[in-house]
Amino acid sequence: AQSVSQHNHHVILSEAASLELGCNYSYGGTVNLFWYVQYPGQHLQLLLKYFSGDPLVKGIKGFEAEFIKSKFSFNLRKPSVQWSDTAEYFCAVGGTGGFKTIFGAGTRLFVKA
Amino acid sequence: DSGVTQTPKHLITATGQRVTLRCSPRSGDLSVYWYQQSLDQGLQFLIQYYNGEERAKGNILERFSAQQFPDLHSELNLSSLELGDSALYFCASSVEGRGGNEQFFGPGTRLTVL
Numbered sequence: 001a002q003s004v005s006q007h008n009h010h011v012i013l014s015e016a017a018s019l020e021l022g023c024n025y026s027y028g029g030t031v032n033l034f035w036y037v038q039y040p041g042q043h044l045q046l047l048l049k050y051f052s053g054d055p056l057v058k059g060i061k062g063f064e065a066e067f068i069k070s071k072f073s074f075n076l077r078k079p080s081v082q083w084s085d086t087a088e089y090f091c092a093v094g095g096t097g098g099f100k101t102i103f104g105a106g107t108r109l110f111v112k113a
Numbered sequence: 114d115s116g117v118t119q120t121p122k123h124l125i126t127a128t129g130q131r132v133t134l135r136c137s138p139r140s141g142d143l144s145v146y147w148y149q150q151s152l153d154q155g156l157q158f159l160i161q162y163y164n165g166e167e168r169a170k171g172n173i174l175e176r177f178s179a180q181q182f183p184d185l186h187s188e189l190n191l192s193s194l195e196l197g198d199s200a201l202y203f204c205a206s207s208v209e210g211r212g213g214n215e216q217f218f219g220p221g222t223r224l225t226v227l
Contacts, residue, residue, distance in 0.1 A: 032213035043115065043203060043218040044156075051213065090156060094212030099168050101212050103148075105155045 002027045004093050004104035012110045013081050021076040021107050023091035033074040034092040034101075035065055044090065050074065061085070083113045116140065117219035119204050125225045131192040134222045136204030138185055142217070144168065144210025145187040147179055150221075151200040162187055163210040191224070199226045 007022035025031065035047040048059025055067040065076045074091060088108045094101035116139035126132055138145050147159040149172075158171035162181035173179075176194075181187040191198060201221045207214035 034215065036218075043220050044205075044216075045115065045218065046215050049215060094214070096211070096213045098212045099161065099163075099210055101158075101214075101216065103156050103158065 002093075002095075002100065002102055004091055004102050006089075006091055006104035006107050008107050009105065010108045010110070012112065014112045015083055016080050017111075019076070019078040019081045019085070019109070021089055021091075021109070023074045023076065023104060025072050025074065025091075025093040025102075027072075027093050027095060027102070029098075030096045032094045032096055033065070033067055034094070035059065035063070035074070035076050036090045036092060036103075038088045038090065038106075040087065047076070047089070081109075081111050083111050085109060086111045115217040115219065117204060117206050117217050119202075119219040119222050121222060122220065123223050123225070125227065126194060127227055128194055128196060130194050130226075131190065132194065132224065134189040134191070134202055134204075134224075136187045136189070136206075136219060138187070138204075138206030139217050142206035142208055143185065144207045144214070145181055145185070146205040146207070146216060147173075147187070147189050148203040148205065149200045150203060154200075156203075159189070161210060168210055194226045196226050199224055 033050040036044040037047045091104040118137045144163045146161045149157045159173040161169040179189045205216040205218045
């Protein structure tokens with residue numbers, strides 16, 4: 001079955017700490033991978049995406065993610081988080097040959113000032 | 114601003130009632146998605162339309178229905194409302210509606226069922 005698993009539902013970090021949010025997926029075929037972010041009271045917006053090429057993808061606000069095909073993973077990282085990174089982060093997977101995009105359950109990140 | 118608009122922003126109604134949520138996609142986008150977001154269920158995909166036709170169905174209840182009109186706007190109809198239907202309902206749009214497309218989300222409609 002197609003699925004996306006985000007390992008942590010809640011993460012609490014202090015400012016300047018490093019962040020890594022795990023995402024694993026199960027999806028047959030070639031995939032495109034996304035991380036979306038939802039700031040408090042706002043709608044989801046794209047943080048970064050992987051379509052092909054360099055498996056290390058850089059997004060907005062200093063975020064990056066690495067696609068490891070052999071591990072079916074697309075983990076999100078940031079070397080030093082800020083209070084303004086407090087948000088919910090969603091990993092999503094879409095098949096290039098189909099129409100479905102599957103979202104993970106989300107990880108709520110709280111950054112202490 | 115994603116370019117996706119949703120109305121109304123807030124809706125308060127009673128159990129058993131019926132409501133209609135409206136979504137206008139970004140200019141040029143042919144596909145519209147509906148999602149339900151609640152604290153206990155997280156983000157749930159409901160249904161997707163592409164150029165007026167239903168393309169994919171998710172965890173949409175039989176009491177819920179949707180359609181996409183010729184001008185590409187979409188409406189989500191929720192009927193026989195229950196307390197558990199209280200949630201944030203997001204609409205998103207994408208160019209082609211393929212799994213590889215980025216989705217652009219609207220600001221959402223917060224539905225409260227009393």
